[in-house]
Amino acid sequence: MLTIRRRGKNGNFYIRGSVALGDKRIEVKEFSSGSCNADAASHLMAEYETRLRNQLMFGPAALVAEGVNADAFNSYLSKAKPPGASDILRIGKLNAHIGEMSIREPKQAWDQFRRTYLTGHDPAGQDRYRAVFQAAVNVHHELHNLAPIKIKGIPFVNQRVRFLSKVDRDRLIASYTPHVQPIITMLAFQGPRVQTALQIQWGVNGVDISREAIRLNHSKNAVTQSVPMHQRVKAVLLPIWKAQGEPTRGHVFLNRFGKPYQDTRVAPIPGGNPLKRQHATACTRAVIEDFTVHDWRHHWASHCVMAGIDLITIMHMGGWKSLRMVQRYATVGVDHMRESINKLS
Incomplete structure (x- = not known):
């Protein structure tokens, strides 16, 4: 006693x-x-x-139950591989609103956060906060040998599918400034996210010219995927590789000052996407409307479907974690088949 x-x-x-x-x-x-x-x-x-x-x-559950959500947020930010800049900002918002609430009732805390902060946010944005909050609690639970929790996802429809014809594609690529054209060619024919492309390195962990393979680090979903290099991509990368002295490390793409692009996933910059201005200028030159830089990813996936590539393969090559995220492109295949069948006479 x-x-x-x-x-x-x-x-x-x-x-x-x-x-x-x-x-x-x-x-x-x-x-x-x-x-x-x-x-x-x-x-x-x-x-x-x-x-x-x-x-x-x-056991450990008793200690955890006495804690608050701020403890889980600290555990999440202190893990071996810390989250990206955008999720760190989300953790800050979560901590400001529900950090002092008991960790024993995460679902009630989540409901409170939705009511006090997320009113008016689009469903996809809300679901990202939910995913970050759930991840933080589960990291904390794992440290204390407790079972993970699951907070019901927020349904949302992300059905934007925008792609160009091959003629418009090539006209738009040609409308970019020369140092940006190789980047856009990779977006159009390999389908990575913009920052995945901008931060790619030479060598076996990035662009491997000798093996004609590209290892894409889809850091948004913690997925690293090695994919075959498209010949159009090889055609624009090979001269860069030779001009740089056939390196085995270092950034593939450099800005107009000869420096690597800043990784906005780590430190946000004013204006956001570093290609935004060049993209807008190129679209004006090519007379292309309603087409964002990220739409190159939709363009790639859509043309993969029209080429007969199955959704599972597209999911793996594009670094998506679930088939749900690529199912929107299935309708592209149906429309393409309808166009093809109507050509019969």
């Missing part, structure tokens, strides 16, 4: 002893109650003993 005794010139009470439950025991080294009032010290000792008995009875 725990005991208290007065010590020191200030007359503070100190607590020490042990707490036992069955054959389990926790030894408590002497510590100060911080009070010279006997009733206050006794109350603190009783609370501390109850906490230790719960720990003996329920």
Whole structure:
């Protein structure tokens, strides 16, 4: 059992002893109650003993249950591979609104956050906050050998599918400035996200000219995928590789100042996408409307479907984690077949 005794010139009470439950025991080294009032010290000792008995009875779950969501956020930010800049910003918003709420009821905390902050946000944006919050709680649970939780996803329809004809594709690529054209060629024929392309390196972990393969680090979904290099991509990368001295490391793509592009996934920059301005100018030159830089990814996936590539293969090559994210392109295949069948006479 725990005991208290007065010590020191200030007359503070100190607590020490042990707490036992069955054959389990926790030894408590002497510590100060911080009070010279006997009733206050006794109350603190009783609370501390109850906490230790719960720990003996329920294990790590008892300690976690006493924590708050801020503890989970700290665990998430301190993991070996920290999240990207955008998710760090989301953690900040979550912490500001529900950081002090008990971690034992994450679903109630999530509902509170949706009511106080996410009103008016589009469903896809809300679901990203949900995924980050769930990940943070589960990282914390894993550290304490507890079962993961699952918060029901927010259904949303992300059906934008925008692609160009081959003629428009080539006209638009030719409308970019020369140092940007190789980047866009990779987007059009390999389908990576923009920052995945901008940060790609030479060598076996990136662009491997000798093997005609590209290893794409789809960091948004923590997926690294090696895919065959399209011949159009090889045709624009080979001269760059030779001009740089056939390197085995370093960035493939450099900006007009000869420097690597800043990784906005790590540190956001004013204006966002570093290709946004060049893309807008190229679209104006090529007379292409309603086509974003990210739409090159839709363009690639759509043309993969029209070429007869199955959705599972597209999912793996494009670095999507679930088939649900690529099912939107199935309708492209149906429309393409309808156009083809109507050509019969």
